[in-house]
Amino acid sequence: MRLLEIDFKEIFLSDLDFSLALEIGLRTVIMFTLVLVFLRSSGKKGVRQLSIFEVAVIIALGSAAGDPMLSGEFAILPSLLVFIVILGTYRFITYLASKNQRIENILEGKPIYIIEDGVFTIKEEGDANFAQDEFFAEMRGQNVEHVGQVRTAILESNGQVSFLFYPNDKPVKGMPIYPKEFGKRSREISQSGDYACTHCAMVKHLTKPSSCPRCGKDEWVLAIQSVRNE
Structure with missing residues (x-):
């Protein structure tokens, strides 16, 4: 019985070459820097326990950052626009929550x-x-x-x-x-x-x-x- 042949080169490298690897590395550095800038701009000093609202923001942020890191088909500027919209929405909703206890309870929950x-x-x-x-x-x-x-x-x-x-x-x-x-x-x-x-x-x-x-x-x-x- 013939053993299943596995092409490890295809699994780990596929059509990756040096120039593409360099581009992915550069994109990753840029997007990771943008993620750090966003998190710092959100006003958080650190992370211990995230609320559901903050988890939703992190998921949206990761989705916006992931594609430009790996694929040359996705430009960085559209993701930057998504970051700005997410940050603006986050700031606006947290402002409303600070002014309205009911909104804060909905977003953050209550003790x-x-x-x-x-x-x-x-x-x-x-x-x-x-x-x-x-x-x-x-x-x-x-x-x-x-x-x-x-x-x-x-x-x-x-x-x-x-x-x-x-x-x-x-x-x-x-x-x-x-x-x-x-x-x-x-x-x-x-x-x-x-x-x-x-x-x-x-x-x-x-x-x-x-x-x-x-x-x-x-x-x-x-x-x-x-x-x-x-």
């Missing part, structure tokens, strides 16, 4: 309370597209062992989470968030004790299987009471 008084909020649950495992990882990154150590947690519009903690001299019981302890959750109650609802983190003393009076769920995990290592 959402995830935890209040040591339990998960449930009234805004549908507004928070935030995976439980991802949020637990954020909490563990703040040396949080259980939800009872957190007084307030807010999902900011830039995707970061802000925390306020209970003082360590007044520890309360809460739902564990480390995999081994949280993995022991169950709908069965084998022994009486203080259990945390795995849905809303409300702590309740149970002697038998029961539904959570706050959210109506019936899965529980043994609550723990440890202080946070600051």
Whole structure:
């Protein structure tokens, strides 16, 4: 059986020659410089978490910059015009957002309370597209062992989470968030004790299987009471 012949030269080089490679390099330097100039002109000092609006701007910018980098069929000046239009639109919309809170909320989103008084909020649950495992990882990154150590947690519009903690001299019981302890959750109650609802983190003393009076769920995990290592 004849093996499939692969033309690696065609795959990696195709009809590329020295003059075309030089042109691509020059175009790339020019477009990359324009991208840097645009980002600097947008007023951003750096990037930590991008809003959806800013991601859309970056995608549009990359699309406008990509074709002139690789193909001689695309001139640079039309892309520069696209850059100018994108920058003008960005500046105009951010100006409107600074003057109108509703527009800013639409573009950037608004902070959402995830935890209040040591339990998960449930009234805004549908507004928070935030995976439980991802949020637990954020909490563990703040040396949080259980939800009872957190007084307030807010999902900011830039995707970061802000925390306020209970003082360590007044520890309360809460739902564990480390995999081994949280993995022991169950709908069965084998022994009486203080259990945390795995849905809303409300702590309740149970002697038998029961539904959570706050959210109506019936899965529980043994609550723990440890202080946070600051």
